[in-house]
Amino acid sequence: MNQKKLYFDTPLLVIFSVTLMAVLGVASLTPAFPKIAQSLDLQENEVGWLISVFTLPGIFFTPVMGILADRLGRKIVLVPSLFLFAIAGFACFFTTNFELLLVFRFFQGLGSSSISSINVTLIGDIYSGKQRPQAMGYNASVLSIGTATYPFVGGLLAAIAWNMPFLLPLLAIPVGLAVIFLLHSPKPNKSQNLKQYLSSTVKSLKNKAVIGLFLISISTFIILYGAFLSYLPFLLHQKFGIESFQIGLFLSLSSLFTAFVASKLGKLITIFKQTTMLKIAFVLYALVCLLLPNIQNLYLMLLPVAFFGIAQGLNIPNLQTLLATLAPIEQRAVFMSINGMVLQIGQTLGPVFIGFIFSLSGIETAFYSAAFVAFIMLVLIFLLLNRLK
Secondary structure, eight states: OOGGGGGGOHHHHHHHHHHHHHHHHHHTTGGGHHHHHHHTTOOTTTTTHHHHHHHHHHHHHHHHHHHHHHHHOHHHHHHHHHHHHHHHHHHGGGOOOHHHHHHHHHHHHHHHTTHHHHHHHHHHHHOOTTHHHHHHHHHHHHHHHHHHHHHHHHHHHHHHOTTGGGGGGGGHHHHHHHHHHHOOOOOOOOSSOHHHHHHHHHHHHTOHHHHHHHHHHHHHHIIIIIIIIHHHHHHHHHHHOOOHHHHHHHHHHHHHHHHHHHHTHHHHTTTSOHHHHHHHHHHHHHHHHHHGGGOOOTGGGHHHHHHHHHHHHHHHHHHHHHHHHHSOGGGHHHHHHHHHHHHHHHHHHHHHHHHHHHHHHOHHHHHHHHHHHHHHHHHHHHHHSTTOO
């Protein structure tokens, strides 16, 4: 396969479409948070539950989905998940009752629980050698294009009406059809019975580098969802008076930098160790969270927002590549699903944890606490991951 044209490979293009669905559920909604809070008469810390109840099912169901994907096949799990995501997400459009909205978000999150792990599992299955980090980088770039585009689109739709962003999940239906007809995934490994499979999986998961990567996933998404996505919109609105559409542009800028850096991963790994790039990423996370509350000029806010995007581009695809490489193919789906579970723990705890700090000490302390999390993870990388490439 020609490396220069890897991103034109049909299976990878289908995986890209799945990846775009994986980030739609949150990225398209956060710019609308001030409008949703106003329209439904919610407190600022209450609106964060729209993220938490969405990510909550993944904590419990993502590992189960991974086991099923290893034993039954990737597509058998992925396709129904995409359809549930679409239907439950679209149902949110029709209610103004916040409690019912949370119920629909829960079921949408249930559908989402396997999407963001099976996509990278498939990359690990289909690509190997130097193509694997390259494909992971391209996928992370596509993910970032999604997280750049969705806030813009979501902010634009929210400017029309607060519930308009809930039309977007319907896109998962054609994606599910593409998976059915265009994606050929590996057949399940039947060489082990369930007991043997679970025993060997538990043994593989005891690797301290794997545990370290899982902890990094949790912390990354505490920082991302707890501080950056949940409270940067409020910081921008309170300090500079900008509305949903402009907030979406700021979030989009960060994701564009992520997309650019991630797309260069194939070249970057020839210069830096993957663990070195993880260290740089967490230095940038800490710096950004320290800077954001202290900048008084709207245009200077572009600098830490861009740095955050660079950190994401260095962190996410390297983390996924390292984990996919450590995972045996017969256990890869459950490995990536457990990673999906722990990052959803981060997504779920992040808004609650940072929201609690916000309620006690204000928005500045909320960002400072995220900087502290980044520093702790930097220490962890030195302790647990230095032997990796």
